Amino acid sequence: MKRKEMLSFKIEKIYLDVKAETNWVTRHILKSLPDVPVERVEDKKNLIKQFLPITDPIGMGKRNLLITHFYGRRLKPCPGTSRHICCGYYVINPITNCPMDCSYCVLQGYLNNPFLTLYSNWDDLLQEVESFLAIGRPPLSRLGTGELSDSLALESIFPISQFLVPFFAKKNAILELKTKSTEVEHLLSLDHRGRTVVSWSLNPPQVIEEEERGTASLEERIDAAKRCQEAGYPLGFHFDPMIDHEGWEKGYEGLINFLFSRIDPKRVVWISLGGFRYPAQLKGIAEERFPKTRIFLGELFPGGDGKFRYFKTIRVEMYRKMVKWLKQVSPDLFIYLCMESQEVWKEVFGWSPQNSQQLNQLFEERVKKFIKIPVEYRPALLGG
Amino acid sequence: MNAIQKILLNQIDLSDETFSVNFMPDLQGLRSSIKAIGFIQPVLLRKEKGHYRIVCGFRRIWVLKELGVFEIPAMVFEEKEPSDLELFVLSLQENLTTRGFNAVEKAIALQKLIHRFQLEHSEVVKTYLHLFSLEPNEKILNTYLSLAEMEDETKRFVLREEVSRSNIRLLAQMSSEDRMALLPFLSLLKLGENRLREMLTLLSEISRRERISIKEVIDRPDIQGILSQKELTPIQRTERVKRVLMNLRHPKMKQMEEEFDRKRKAFNLPVGVSVHHAPYFEGKGLKMEFQFESTEEYRTILNSLSELVDKKEFKKLIESS
């Protein structure tokens, strides 16, 4: 399979919020980028305002790093809707924005601040996660950092995994690091105790080539996953967003076969399927930035939550075929649908979780099979 | 600059358009005013080797030439001083105070600043866009630059139909050949701002989906058939063309709609009753609507509806929804 070199990104300038100047995280970042010019910023709102009228503030933001302080909560429930079955996931946001540049990325229409932004008050974030987990959460709650950025893309600047993986290793919870990169070097020697799932979003090579700029090739992603598998990490794979394109069946079936020619299905804790979906404002922004993108040429219609999705028959057909191909690899794979209704679940699997809570329980049971539960956590688990 | 002088028209190089941004100028008004009150405002010229170049007053000079005048009052700048850019900006300012610019003239002026006078995009955004009452935004500059590149026919269409910036951007994404095929097609329809956007988007998405040109989409027999029906009003034509395009753009949806219709027609719904699927077939269940004006009508409808329960075609529709 063709290799696509990981386009290493370049930070052209660092904007340093004076309020974050003395922080140890800031010092660490500046040390890892010694040759990048730094501009001190008194008023970050004004900085952002200056950049908004340029042709491509989003593209510019990906090449410029803002180090600042975050005021407010950075741990939130994953934004699902009542119409859909949700998996009860929580998101942690130590970074916003991403150096990679996928044409379908919702962040393009979502963030008011286009800069690649690293928040220096890291200790506050850990404290927030600590307090969250301390107050009687369901056992093995799942939290992930891949909502407002790629979880591992900035590892070379500030290795978030080195702090989060050991932190979660001592908790009765699961951290998911979701990526399209190969930045796993820092992870390999860490004592994760099975509490961290490293997961990759996958698409056929043609989609990666056309729609996922700056990301690692499929082969590179799977190589990186293999290294994590060898380091004992449970793995996750997200076929999300699935793109309806000419020859999609061949593309996705080939992708599944290629994946499991290298990865042991027994080490895969979960697999999600999600058809491409987008909020209305994304189309104009993405088509302007990527005039050649074909993602909006599918049959997509607005749903009750305002998001555009593929026509239901298309989604159901895609999911059914994916489930069939995956189950041929191993009937034991744990496959779930992201942000879909009970009705679609039933059409795809012939059954559906009653509600989000039930799906959550299924996750819990699945995760238990993958990790050794230390003695001190057992009572909590047995007690539910 | 010297005081006002009389300059012979044949000494002025009318073909030199260095400082001109005219497009579709309205000469009629000017002609009548010159005829009525004569020529008052002197034109601005620059002395060149052996002739004069027009800085400001192109339209006035054209009209005077047309009226058979030999010489005109002018203020003349000497060779070299000031620079071409300074004179161009002066001519823009002069024109702004007297007449303003249409969208294409703005586009030509901005294109000249970039290409002829070699200014950076960022400088044009910062310093010049506001002259034309435009917000200082690079996207806006790019929209006007793309308009300046279009064929004169398209530029005329943009002015005549007062095409918005977002629709100019859609036109700019098309090839010149497609735009030329599009203009006669659009002139047969009735399109406001939003409908034009909808039509341009549908056409370009179908062309990209099917990997054919927009011209090929327009030339389809079903579309040409609608366009050639003289008895249709432009609104009716627009609606029918749109339906064809929607079906081409969403073939699976069209198939489902047809299937639904077929099933619905398989049993006779009482008069005044309609049945609908969920929007975009997303979600289960059917919605039924009926209208009545008397208790008698109401009872008749209810009786016929209760008979539906036993019809297998009706059950089929429910099961498949």
Ligand code: SF4
């Ligand atoms: S990797 Fe994820 S966060 Fe980054 S651009 Fe792509 S979709 Fe957006």
